[in-house]
Amino acid sequence: MENRTFAFIKTDKKLVKIFFKDINFIKGLGNYVEVHTTDQKRYIYYKTLKDLIETLPEEFMRVHNSYIINLTNIQSFEDNQLLCGDLKITVAKSYKDCLLESLGKMML
Template sequence: MDNRTFAFIKTDKKLVKIFFKDIIVIKGLGNYVEINTTFNKKYIYYKALKDLIESLPEEFMRVHHSYIVNLTNIEYFEDNQLVCEDHKIAVAKSYKECLTTALNTMML
């Protein structure tokens, strides 16, 4: 994968540029996703979560059937809950070990 720092998504009939670092959490809504970014912006994008994760950089991780988080925007992880800005996300058992491993590689 190339080292792009952004991507374009089609939302509301326009192409919008989103920087990966600004994405906090992506929530699956069936065939659509809701991309939550910094500055409390939300974008609805027509793409399934499972297809989207394949085209995101490695700092993005699926932590639940319905959620992908940007690991660089996690504030803390406690009791199977991730907190990223105003978002509290439950971490599914099946994703917990993978998440813990990823976070351990980032520890001081």
């Protein structure tokens, strides 16, 4: 299942199927994460950002201690601010170079 396009997460005592393309960003909440989707839904489940980033496909990137973003769903990037969905996310200095390199590969 290397080329899988979705994953199941356990939230509210049920398993929910989420397609990777539908995830805008993931916010860390200590030992929990909050997954924000393109259709404005939010799912909270028990997992750390550190553990989660290792299991996500390569289009996901950590840009801050508290955020993982889906590179395919970024609308704009300016002055260390990403616009992803309806939220502006500040990119930490330690992640900026890696982000610019990844975005450079996606440029025309």
